[in-house]
Amino acid sequence: MNLVVLARDVDRAALERIATLTGADAVEQITPRSFRLLGARPHEGLLAACAEARLDHAWLPEGRRLSDFGLFVTDMDSTLINIECIDEIADMQGLKAEVAAITEAAMEGEIDFRESLSRRVALLAGLAESALGEVYEKRLQLNPGAERLLQGLQRAGIRSMLVSGGFTYFTERLQARLGFDHAYANELEVANGRLTGRIVGDIVDGAAKAAHLQRLRDELGLAEDQVIAAGDGANDIPMLRAAGFGVAFHPKPVLRDVAHCCLDHSGLDGILDLFGEDG
Numbered sequence: 071m072n073l074v075v076l077a078r079d080v081d082r083a084a085l086e087r088i089a090t091l092t093g094a095d096a097v098e099q100i101t102p103r104s105f106r107l108l109g110a111r112p113h114e115g116l117l118a119a120c121a122e123a124r125l126d127h128a129w130l131p132e133g134r135r136l137s138d139f140g141l142f143v144t145d146m147d148s149t150l151i152n153i154e155c156i157d158e159i160a161d162m163q164g165l166k167a168e169v170a171a172i173t174e175a176a177m178e179g180e181i182d183f184r185e186s187l188s189r190r191v192a193l194l195a196g197l198a199e200s201a202l203g204e205v206y207e208k209r210l211q212l213n214p215g216a217e218r219l220l221q222g223l224q225r226a227g228i229r230s231m232l233v234s235g236g237f238t239y240f241t242e243r244l245q246a247r248l249g250f251d252h253a254y255a256n257e258l259e260v261a262n263g264r265l266t267g268r269i270v271g272d273i274v275d276g277a278a279k280a281a282h283l284q285r286l287r288d289e290l291g292l293a294e295d296q297v298i299a300a301g302d303g304a305n306d307i308p309m310l311r312a313a314g315f316g317v318a319f320h321p322k323p324v325l326r327d328v329a330h331c332c333l334d335h336s337g338l339d340g341i342l343d344l345f346g347e348d349g
Contacts, residue, residue, distance in 0.1 A: 071132070072106050072107065072110065072129070072130055073092060073094070073116075073127060073128075074104055074105070074127065074129075074344055075088060075104070076101075076104035076105070076125065076126050076127070076344060077125045078103060078336060080104075080125065081123055081124075084122075085105055087123075088116070088119050088123070088125070089107050089110070091116065091119055092107060092112070092113050092116060093109070093111050093113075094107035095108050100343065101342075101343045101347070121334075124334075124335045125335065126331070126332065126333050126336050126340060128330060128331035128344055130345075134345060135346060136222070136345035136347045137226055137227075139226075140290055140296045140297070141228065141229050141231070141283075141286060141287055141290060141292055141296065142223050142297075142341075143230075143231045143232075143279075143282075143299045143300070143309060144230075144231075144299070144301070145233070145301035145303075145305070145306050145309070146232055146233075146236050146240065146241060146244065147302075148177075148303070148319075148320070149213070149300055149301050149306075149319050149338075150232065150244065151210050151211065151216075151240075152212070153209055154170070154173050154236075155205060155210070155236050155240050156169060156173060156190050156191070156194075156236065156237070159194060159201055162197055162205075163196075163197055169190045169193055173190065176304065177302070177322050178304060178322050179324045183273075183275045183276060184273050187235065187256070191258065191267055191268065192267040194258075194267055195265060196264055197264060198264055198265075199263050199264060200263075202239045202258075206240060212248075213337065214338065216339075218337075218339040219337075219339045220250070222347045224249060229290060230251050230252070231250060231253065231254070231286055232250045232255075233254045233274065233279045234253075234255040234279075235255070235273075235274055236256065256270075257269065258270070276304070276306065276308045277308055279306065280309045280311070280312045283297065283309055293314070297312070297314050297315070298313060298317065299316050300319055300341070301316075301325065302318065302319050302321045302325065304325065306325060307325060311328060315331070316328060316329045317329060317331050318331070318333070319332075320333065331344065
C-alpha cells in the first residue's frame with residue numbers, strides 16, 4: 071500500500087515532514103495536487119500531521135488507477151452540492167431552524183432517516199411548488215470540483231449514479247446538467263401547484279441507496295472493488311460499505327470510520343487526483 075496525500079495547494083515543507091514521519095523512501099508527484107509517498111508506513115501521528123497541514127490522505131494499493139473502476143455513486147445534499155435542499159425549502163415556510171435541526175440529527179445518525187424525512191416533509195405542506203425552483207436557481211451551488219470530477223469520470227468511461235435521500239426535482243436537473251447516467255431520489259407530492267407534505271412511493275433511505283448501487287453494479291457486471299461511492303452523513307453508511315472505495319466528503323463524524331478516504335480539504339475532484347487523473 072502506498073500513502074497518497076493531496077490538497078488544492080500542497081505545502082511542500084509539510085509534505086516532507088509527513089514523508090519523514092512515515093519513513094517514506096521517496097516522494098513522487100502524481101498530479102499538481104497529489105503526491106505518492108513510496109514505502110510509507112502507518113504512524114499514529116499521521117492523522118494529526120495531515121490535519122495541521124490541511125492535507126487529505128489515503129492508503130492505496132500499488133498501481134491502483136481510476137480506469138480500474140467502472141461505477142461512481144454519489145449522494146447529493148452536502149456532497150455534490152453545498153446545501154441540504156429540504157432545509158432551504160423549509161426556509162420558504164419560515165421553518166428552517168426547526169427542519170435543519172431534524173436534518174442534522176438524521177445525518178449524525180441520531181434519529182431514523184425515514185422518520186426524520188416524513189416529519190420534515192410534512193412541515194412543507196401548502197408551500198408553492200415554485201419554491202423548489204427558487205432554491206435551485208438562487209441557493210444551490212455545486213461543491214468545488216464537482217464538474218471536473220464528472221468530466222474525468224466520463225473520459226475514463228466510468229458510469230455514474232446520483233442517489234439521494236433528497237428530491238427528484240433537484241436530482242433530475244443535476245443529472246441533466248452534469249451528465250449522470252442514472253439518478254434516484256424521493257418525489258414530493260404536488261397537488262394544485264402546492265406541496266402536500268407527503269412523498270410519492272417508497273422512501274429512498276440509506277438501505278435504498280445501497281440497493282441501487284448493488285443493482286447497477288450487478289447489471290454492469292462489476293466487482294465490488296470496481297465501485298467508488300461518496301457521501302457525507304449517516305444515510306450514506308450502507309452505500310459506502312457496499313463500495314470498493316468509499317469517500318467521505320467533509321463528513322459527519324459517524325461516516326469517518328466507514329470511509330477509505332476523507333476529503334476534508336480537497337474538492338470532489340480530489341478523487342481524480344488520488345488515482346492520478348489530471349484532467
